[in-house]
Amino acid sequence: MTRVLVVEDDADLALALRTLLTQAGHEVIHADNGRDGLRLLFAERPALMVLDIGLPQLNGWEVLERTRDLSDLPVLLLTARGAESDRVRGLRAGADDYLPKPFGNDELLARVEALLRRSAPTRWAGDSFDDGLRLVPDRRSAVWQGHEARLSDIEYRLLQVLVRNRGRVITTDQLLDRVWDDPQGTGRERVKFAVLRLRRKLRQAAGDEAADPLEAVRGLGYRYRANGEGEGDPDREGAEGP
Numbered sequence: 336m337t338r339v340l341v342v343e344d345d346a347d348l349a350l351a352l353r354t355l356l357t358q359a360g361h362e363v364i365h366a367d368n369g370r371d372g373l374r375l376l377f378a379e380r381p382a383l384m385v386l387d388i389g390l391p392q393l394n395g396w397e398v399l400e401r402t403r404d405l406s407d408l409p410v411l412l413l414t415a416r417g418a419e420s421d422r423v424r425g426l427r428a429g430a431d432d433y434l435p436k437p438f439g440n441d442e443l444l445a446r447v448e449a450l451l452r453r454s455a456p457t458r459w460a461g462d463s464f465d466d467g468l469r470l471v472p473d474r475r476s477a478v479w480q481g482h483e484a485r486l487s488d489i490e491y492r493l494l495q496v497l498v499r500n501r502g503r504v505i506t507t508d509q510l511l512d513r514v515w516d517d518p519q520g521t522g523r524e525r526v527k528f529a530v531l532r533l534r535r536k537l538r539q540a541a542g543d544e545a546a547d548p549l550e551a552v553r554g555l556g557y558r559y560r561a562n563g564e565g566e567g568d569p570d571r572e573g574a575e576g577p
Contacts, residue, residue, distance in 0.1 A: 369393025
């Protein structure tokens with residue numbers, strides 16, 4: 336049974352969501368404010384969070400920001416704010432999907448199932464990946480093969496996005512949008528050089544010039560290699576990147 340955290344302050348809607356998700360075979364835990372939502376998030380470690388934006392104590396944006404600092408948990412934003420600017424803000428802030436109210440029950444269930452189906456097991460701050468990487472959000476650093484690499488804010492966000500999508504290629508334009516907030520794709524060279532700096536820091540931390548978990552996929556973008564797959568990356572610092 337998959338555990339879903341619903342953070343929603345409307346009692347009627349929260350009950351409806353609990354009933355709908357429970358009937359679909361999920362275990363549902365509920366918080367009616369942002370602070371309790373964060374507390375349950377880290378106490379219960381659900382597989383997915385359905386998050387409202389207009390919450391008391393801590394609003395949904397604050398909850399999402401703190402969640403993304405400490406976890407790659409799938410997040411579905413559920414809110415009355417249906418304007419395009421709000422949807423874009425939510426996705427750039429790290430939400431995995433966005434569903435404005437009012438919504439259809441079948442659509443919500445389909446989106447929940449799609450997020451659960453395509454998401455890798457959630458990683459939490461302090462967790463180590465199978466190949467020895469650990470993100471340290473409060474220090475904006477990464478521990479790689481037992482050694483800490485101090486990163487800039489951009490380098491940390493870049494690594495975080497790649498790790499959250501481990502095994503999948505993230506295009507240069509997608510990285511510009513998610514890391515630099517540059518959806519128009521200008522300044523594409525900045526991605527190449529930021530990746531080079533990040534890889535160099537990881538290798539220096541490991542004391543091994545061949546040791547880093549990132550791969551440049553020529554003409555497409557970059558990916559974090561899950562469990563060391565795809566070794567022998569042809570695009571090293573001297574090669575032409577995407």
